[in-house]
Amino acid sequence: xxxxxxxxxxxxxxxxxxxxxxxxxxxxxxxxxxxxxxxxxxxxxxxxxxxxxxxxxxxxxxxxxxxxxxxxxxxxxxxxxxxxxxxxxxxxxxxxxxxxxxxxxxxxxxxxxxxxxxxxxxxxxxxxxxxxxxxxxxxxxxxxxxxxxxxxxxxxxxxxxxxxxxxxxxxxxxxxxxxxxxxxxxxxxxxxxxxxxxxxxxxxxxxxxxxxxxxxxxxxxxxxxxxxxxxxxxxxxxxxxxxxxxxxxxxxxxxxxxxxxxxxxxxxxxxxxxxxxxxxxxxxxxxxxxxxxxxxxxxxxxxxxxxxxxxxxxxxxxxxxxxxxxxxxxxxxxxxxx
Amino acid sequence: xxxxxxxxxxxxxxxxxxxxxxxxxxxxxxxxxxxxxxxxxxxxxxxxxxxxxxxxxxxxxxxxxxxxxxxxxxxxxxxxxxxxxxxxxxxxxxxxxxxxxxxxxxxxxxxxxxxxxxxxxxxxxxxxxxxxxxxxxxxxxxxxxxxxxxxxxxxxxxxxxxxxxxxxxxxxxxxxxxxxxxxxxxxxxxxxxxxxxxxxxxxxxxxxxxxxxxxxxxxxxxxxxxxxxxxxxxxxxxxxxxxxxxxxxxxxxxxxxxxxxxxxxxxxxxxxxx
Numbered sequence: 008x009x010x011x012x013x014x015x016x017x018x019x020x021x022x023x024x025x026x027x028x029x030x031x032x033x034x035x036x037x038x039x040x041x042x043x044x045x046x047x048x049x050x051x052x053x054x055x056x057x058x059x060x061x062x063x064x065x066x067x068x069x070x071x072x073x074x075x076x077x078x079x080x081x082x083x084x085x086x087x088x089x090x091x092x093x094x095x096x097x098x099x100x101x102x103x104x105x106x107x108x109x110x111x112x113x114x115x116x117x118x119x120x121x122x123x124x125x126x127x128x129x130x131x132x133x134x135x136x137x138x139x140x141x142x143x144x145x146x147x148x149x150x151x152x153x154x155x156x157x158x159x160x161x162x163x164x165x166x167x168x169x170x171x172x173x174x175x176x177x178x179x180x181x182x183x184x185x186x187x188x189x190x191x192x193x194x195x196x197x198x199x200x201x202x203x204x205x206x207x208x209x210x211x212x213x214x215x216x217x218x219x220x221x222x223x224x225x226x227x228x229x230x231x232x233x234x235x236x237x238x239x240x241x242x243x244x245x246x247x248x249x250x251x252x253x254x255x256x257x258x259x260x261x262x263x264x265x266x267x268x269x270x271x272x273x274x275x276x277x278x279x280x281x282x283x284x285x286x287x288x289x290x291x292x293x294x295x296x297x298x299x300x301x302x303x304x305x306x307x308x309x310x311x312x313x314x315x316x317x318x319x320x321x322x323x324x325x326x327x328x329x330x331x332x333x334x335x336x337x338x339x340x341x342x343x344x345x
Numbered sequence: 346x347x348x349x350x351x352x353x354x355x356x357x358x359x360x361x362x363x364x365x366x367x368x369x370x371x372x373x374x375x376x377x378x379x380x381x382x383x384x385x386x387x388x389x390x391x392x393x394x395x396x397x398x399x400x401x402x403x404x405x406x407x408x409x410x411x412x413x414x415x416x417x418x419x420x421x422x423x424x425x426x427x428x429x430x431x432x433x434x435x436x437x438x439x440x441x442x443x444x445x446x447x448x449x450x451x452x453x454x455x456x457x458x459x460x461x462x463x464x465x466x467x468x469x470x471x472x473x474x475x476x477x478x479x480x481x482x483x484x485x486x487x488x489x490x491x492x493x494x495x496x497x498x499x500x501x502x503x504x505x506x507x508x509x510x511x512x513x514x515x516x517x518x519x520x521x522x523x524x525x526x527x528x529x530x531x532x533x534x535x536x537x538x539x540x541x542x543x544x545x546x547x548x549x550x551x552x553x554x555x556x557x558x559x560x561x562x563x564x565x566x567x568x569x570x571x572x573x574x575x576x577x578x579x580x581x582x583x584x585x586x587x588x589x590x591x592x593x594x595x596x597x598x599x600x601x602x603x604x605x606x607x608x609x610x611x612x613x614x615x616x617x618x619x
């Protein structure tokens with residue numbers, strides 16, 4: 008049995024369906040990535056796992072404990088690092104960690120040892136005794152992460168922990184996550200950064216519109232695409248008709264297994280190709296023969312973004328952009344308030 | 346709130362931690378404490394001076410207006426402090442810190458509410474004691490030992506009553522702006538519609554009725570008795586339009602209101618915290 012079992016999870020906020028019968032299985036001791044654009048349902052899933060939001064339907068079991076029926080037992084197992092950093096600005100970092108360790112009922116000796124260890128691990132010695140209100144974004148994120156790790160949770164849940172961070176803080180957090188995973192901790196990391204999930208995750212799920220659209224290891228998901236990607240544009244902003252016509256002409260070339268027209272990127276044409284064959288030359292010849300000019304043409308290895316593109320017909324960046332302005336962040340913030 | 350799962354030591358540990366946090370905030374930002382003390386002291390000086398030349402016997406049972414006003418300002422100090430007690434919780438809600446507390450395996454989430462009660466009770470007591478000392482220095486008297494017991498009992502009941510309402514509002518209202526606005530709206534009108542500044546006999550009939558139904562009046566009158574005469578629970582403290590009330594009756598009404606408010610906020614707290 009998997010360590011974390013999520014079955015048919017659903018959640019709605021007034022007229023918005025955030026999760027639609029979502030099911031997942033997560034093994035113990037891995038770093039599990041949750042990838043998806045803003046508004047895909049990642050944070051709702053994370054909040055349900057952190058016992059902060061009650062689902063409308065479905066079940067969640069962590070280590071065979073029913074999350075909905077025994078939230079307190081689940082809280083003993085999990086550490087949670089929220090997307091929005093919540094610190095008491097008036098306390099110093101050390102006072103904040105001391106405060107949190109009391110909420111986790113740690114013994115005096117144990118808590119001082121843990122606090123000392125985490126201060127060293129997250130390189131916080133130089134500023135730990137300053138008030139949290141004076142910290143930079145990276146410092147805040149590190150102290151927030153330390154607070155979530157005080158009680159040595161079996162499962163660490165992180166909601167977009169590196170958003171807006173400087174490179175130094177991001178690298179420190181990445182290294183810590185790798186170390187924690189090597190020590191046997193199960194880590195659930197939600198992100199909309201492809202490289203982060205690609206580098207860190209042993210297994211991942213891609214969520215879009217509250218549903219799972221792909222699940223597996225990064226390599227499995229990329230291999231499923233069947234080959235390299237070639238992206239072609241005959242002009243900066245083409246039309247659907249033009250791109251369709253070109254794709255019909257080019258799709259018969261031997262070695263092209265799939266053609267996707269990407270509307271969000273000016274109707275660019277994406278080919279899934281056999282990487283063993285030199286298809287760039289063939290494409291150039293065929294385009295010249297058909298009297299089409301080339302605006303851009305590039306071949307690359309498949310990425311997680313291609314996996315997302317394959318499933319949804321849009322890139323992750325495009326999905327992010329399309330969500331801009333559609334979300335009422337103030338309303339969502341109010342909804343997440345108790 | 347999972348009463349059966351209470352582990353008393355854990356409850357104690359988390360309540361102490363939550364209360365300590367509020368006191369560290371107070372120590373580093375003492376303006377709330379100082380404003381809560383300064384405001385009633387200024388009132389004591391100004392109102393005391395305003396009526397300093399009032400004819401003798403102007404107010405029944407007291408030597409001076411300051412002597413009359415002291416009880417009202419002690420109650421007002423405790424009331425204002427308790428009314429503001431929902432603000433730290435509201436800020437924790439707004440800034441997501443409450444969620445951080447709620448993901449911890451608290452023995453009982455009641456500790457979040459308990460810490461607010463402890464904090465505001467201690468804070469109100471400190472402020473009230475300072476007002477009592479200033480009143481004493483100004484020559485407005487000091488209650489006897491028994492009277493002091495009545496003063497503190499009454500203040501505890503009032504603080505519990507008002508704090509429970511304020512915490513309730515902190516969960517119900519959408520944000521701190523609305524909470525502060527509501528505090529502004531109810532704070533002074535409740536003071537003026539009580540016997541803090543004038544006895545019921547000075548008021549028009551409608552205001553007399555309002556004042557004699559105002560919970561502040563039930564706290565003010567026993568304290569006023571403690572200040573002006575040897576404490577006796579059976580002495581009439583309030584000549585209300587609906588009849589005379591003794592000190593004991595006033596405290597009993599205040600006690601009932603407190604118990605009632607704690608009972609009615611419990612389902613809301615359960616819903617919001619679980």
